[in-house]
Amino acid sequence: MPDEAFIHIVRVDIDPEHEAAFNAWYEHTHFPDLLSCPGWRSAKRLVSIGDGPKYAAMYEVAGRWAFETPEFLKVKGFGPFEALVKNFMRIQLKPLSGPARGDGR
Numbered sequence: 001m002p003d004e005a006f007i008h009i010v011r012v013d014i015d016p017e018h019e020a021a022f023n024a025w026y027e028h029t030h031f032p033d034l035l036s037c038p039g040w041r042s043a044k045r046l047v048s049i050g051d052g053p054k055y056a057a058m059y060e061v062a063g064r065w066a067f068e069t070p071e072f073l074k075v076k077g078f079g080p081f082e083a084l085v086k087n088f089m090r091i092q093l094k095p096l097s098g099p100a101r102g103d104g105r
Contacts, residue, residue, distance in 0.1 A: 003063035004094060005041070011053035011089040014081065022081050026057070033075040034059070039066025053087040 014022045026045060034040045039062035046056040066072060078085050 003065055005060065005062050006092050006094045008059040008061050009056060009091045009093070010059075011048070011056045011087070012078075012085040013053045013087040014055070014085055018081065018084050022084070023055075025079060025081065026055075030075070030079065034072070037066065037071040037075065038069050039063060040072070053089055 031043050031045075035043055041060040041062060043060075044058045046058065048054050048056065061067075067076075
Protein backbone atom coordinates (compact mmCIF):
# COMPACT_ATOMS: atom_id res chain seq x y z
CA MET A 1 0.00 0.00 0.00
CA PRO A 2 1.48 3.38 -0.97
CA ASP A 3 2.16 6.03 1.65
CA GLU A 4 -0.85 8.23 0.86
CA ALA A 5 -2.04 11.51 2.33
CA PHE A 6 -4.57 11.32 5.13
CA ILE A 7 -6.34 13.33 7.81
CA HIS A 8 -4.95 13.13 11.34
CA ILE A 9 -7.29 14.24 14.15
CA VAL A 10 -6.25 14.70 17.77
CA ARG A 11 -8.75 15.41 20.57
CA VAL A 12 -7.95 16.42 24.15
CA ASP A 13 -9.29 18.02 27.28
CA ILE A 14 -7.37 20.39 29.51
CA ASP A 15 -8.29 21.77 32.92
CA PRO A 16 -10.01 25.17 32.73
CA GLU A 17 -7.22 26.94 34.63
CA HIS A 18 -4.79 26.05 31.81
CA GLU A 19 -7.11 26.58 28.82
CA ALA A 20 -6.08 30.12 27.88
CA ALA A 21 -2.35 29.33 27.96
CA PHE A 22 -2.89 26.00 26.16
CA ASN A 23 -4.93 27.64 23.39
CA ALA A 24 -2.36 30.42 22.93
CA TRP A 25 0.50 27.88 22.79
CA TYR A 26 -1.38 25.70 20.30
CA GLU A 27 -2.16 28.57 17.92
CA HIS A 28 1.07 30.56 18.19
CA THR A 29 3.71 27.90 18.79
CA HIS A 30 2.51 24.37 18.06
CA PHE A 31 0.75 24.99 14.75
CA PRO A 32 3.61 27.03 13.25
CA ASP A 33 6.13 24.43 14.45
CA LEU A 34 4.16 21.52 12.95
CA LEU A 35 3.41 23.30 9.69
CA SER A 36 7.12 23.96 9.21
CA CYS A 37 7.74 20.18 9.24
CA PRO A 38 7.93 18.29 5.93
CA GLY A 39 4.64 16.64 5.02
CA TRP A 40 2.36 18.63 7.35
CA ARG A 41 0.11 20.38 4.82
CA SER A 42 -2.60 22.10 6.87
CA ALA A 43 -3.93 22.45 10.39
CA LYS A 44 -7.21 23.58 11.90
CA ARG A 45 -8.52 23.66 15.47
CA LEU A 46 -12.06 22.93 16.49
CA VAL A 47 -14.13 22.76 19.66
CA SER A 48 -16.62 19.99 20.38
CA ILE A 49 -20.33 20.72 20.42
CA GLY A 50 -21.10 17.21 21.65
CA ASP A 51 -19.55 14.35 23.55
CA GLY A 52 -15.88 13.55 23.86
CA PRO A 53 -12.85 15.73 24.51
CA LYS A 54 -13.46 19.48 24.15
CA TYR A 55 -10.63 20.41 21.77
CA ALA A 56 -9.73 18.91 18.41
CA ALA A 57 -7.00 19.60 15.90
CA MET A 58 -7.32 18.35 12.34
CA TYR A 59 -4.26 18.01 10.12
CA GLU A 60 -3.72 17.04 6.53
CA VAL A 61 -0.57 14.93 6.39
CA ALA A 62 1.25 13.91 3.19
CA GLY A 63 1.95 10.38 4.44
CA ARG A 64 3.04 8.33 7.43
CA TRP A 65 6.63 9.28 6.68
CA ALA A 66 5.86 12.80 8.01
CA PHE A 67 5.81 11.35 11.56
CA GLU A 68 9.40 10.14 11.18
CA THR A 69 11.19 13.32 10.13
CA PRO A 70 13.73 14.88 12.52
CA GLU A 71 11.75 18.12 12.36
CA PHE A 72 8.54 16.45 13.55
CA LEU A 73 10.28 14.44 16.26
CA LYS A 74 11.49 17.74 17.78
CA VAL A 75 8.00 19.28 18.03
CA LYS A 76 5.62 16.36 18.53
CA GLY A 77 3.47 16.20 21.64
CA PHE A 78 1.99 18.89 23.82
CA GLY A 79 5.16 20.67 24.91
CA PRO A 80 4.75 22.39 28.28
CA PHE A 81 1.21 20.97 28.55
CA GLU A 82 2.17 17.30 28.11
CA ALA A 83 1.34 16.39 31.71
CA LEU A 84 -1.84 18.51 31.73
CA VAL A 85 -3.82 17.17 28.76
CA LYS A 86 -6.46 14.52 29.45
CA ASN A 87 -8.68 12.21 27.43
CA PHE A 88 -6.28 12.09 24.49
CA MET A 89 -7.82 10.54 21.38
CA ARG A 90 -6.40 10.12 17.88
CA ILE A 91 -7.98 9.08 14.62
CA GLN A 92 -6.44 8.86 11.16
CA LEU A 93 -8.67 8.84 8.11
CA LYS A 94 -8.00 8.39 4.41
CA PRO A 95 -10.33 9.72 1.72
CA LEU A 96 -12.59 7.32 -0.15
CA SER A 97 -12.83 9.63 -3.16
CA GLY A 98 -11.79 13.05 -4.39
CA PRO A 99 -12.98 16.34 -2.93
CA ALA A 100 -16.73 16.84 -2.86
CA ARG A 101 -18.19 19.94 -4.43
CA GLY A 102 -21.56 21.09 -3.19
CA ASP A 103 -23.91 24.03 -3.29
CA GLY A 104 -23.12 25.09 0.31
CA ARG A 105 -26.23 23.68 1.97
